Amino acid sequence: MTVSAEPLETLHRSDRPLLMAATLAPLGRGRGDPCHRVTVDGALWRTTLMPSGPVTCRLVQADRYSVLVKAWGAGAGEFLGSVPDLLGEYDTAQDFAPDHPILVEAHRRHPGLRIPRTGRVFESLVPAILEQKVHGIAARASWRRLVTAHGAAAPGPAPDGMRVPPPPEVWRRIPSWEYHRAGVDPKRSRTIVTAAAVADRLEEAVALSRAEAAGRLQTVPGIGPWTAAEVGQRALGDADALSVGDFHLAAVVGWSLLGRPLDDPGMVEYLEPLRPHRYRAIRLLEVSGRAVKPKFGPRTAVTDHRMH
Structure with a gap:
């Protein structure tokens, strides 16, 4: 300490x-x-x-x-x-008025659930980029390794091992081989470096409308709707930011609310009446313990990008 x-x-x-x-x-x-x-x-x-x-x-x-x-x-x-x-x-x-009994009950039981707004766009963007199309375990390990190596010591009596997220200029200067050793493939590392170069413009998203903010983020090559939604959920307090393209989300929504899997278009159509609270509905499923997805096989293997 x-x-x-x-x-x-x-x-x-x-x-x-x-x-x-x-x-x-x-x-x-x-x-x-x-x-x-x-x-x-x-x-x-x-x-x-x-x-x-x-x-x-x-x-x-x-x-x-x-x-x-x-x-x-x-x-x-x-x-x-x-x-x-x-x-x-x-x-x-x-104005959130779901009609599905599971969501109605979850909303009643968890009235204190809010959607946070950190206002720190780039800090939310980097881990979201790391999580693109890879196993969550691998993405979190990459985040942990890179921040520990390049972040500053946390001020005050922070618990051991805590670090302050690096600023954009530090992310830009991390050598490609360090990204590689952290398990980050060239596409994701390139996206981080490109985003870091325009970080000031991306931070302006906090003052834009939901659609304008998503559009601003997606001007960076390598950032699509899924990544923009992940940032919207955390940095911008967007209660409607639906992570379309997530590996598990559509199936979880389908199994939890319909008892059968959905694909992305089916999820978007099904949740349309809940606008502008689609992400709120997802969070309520999670905190209530009602988010389910049957297991039909072994867990997806973690890809080691250091070998590529």
Whole structure:
């Protein structure tokens, strides 16, 4: 544990139920994520790189409506100003009216689930690119290795091993062979480097409409609708961002809600009445434990791109 100056802190209070752990869970990239850690006391630790500098934050659910937030680092003050967005304070489900009993019940049981909005586009984009068309285990291992090697030490009393995500200029300078050793094939590494070169333009997506933001992201070669949706879900607080093209999602939606598999066009058609809350419906399936997909064979093998 590395201790620095006293933290800045705030108690975020909402007039609606707030389920912090479930709301922020999609921001983590596996149990070993060096930027996202849940400790045995139930606290959630995160690191981020704000325009004003690096930040380590610790979030604890104080009661059903409140979260205590402490932040260390040069960007702590700026980060505290973003806490309402991070905790989905401006996300509303008032017009969300599903008719499927599973979704109705999940929505009733989890009124505190929100869609977070980190406002950090590039930080959400890099892990999404790493997850393109590869096994999640491999993608998370690549993220862990690259951030650990190239990210800065987390300020404040961060748990051991936590790092601050590298800035775009660092991602641009990582040699191709280091990406290769981290299991990242040339196509994905090239996409990261290309995106890093226009990171300032991509960050402007936070001020654009949903469609404009997705279009801005997809001007980068190698970024398609799936990756743009993954960024929208985390950085932009988009409750409708549906990850079309995901290897499992359409089948999960079909088996969970219809008792049979769906393909992508079938999923899009089936979820159309839930606009603009399609991603919210997916999250409700996940947090309620009702997201299912039967296993028909052995687990997909993890491809080792270091051998290519």
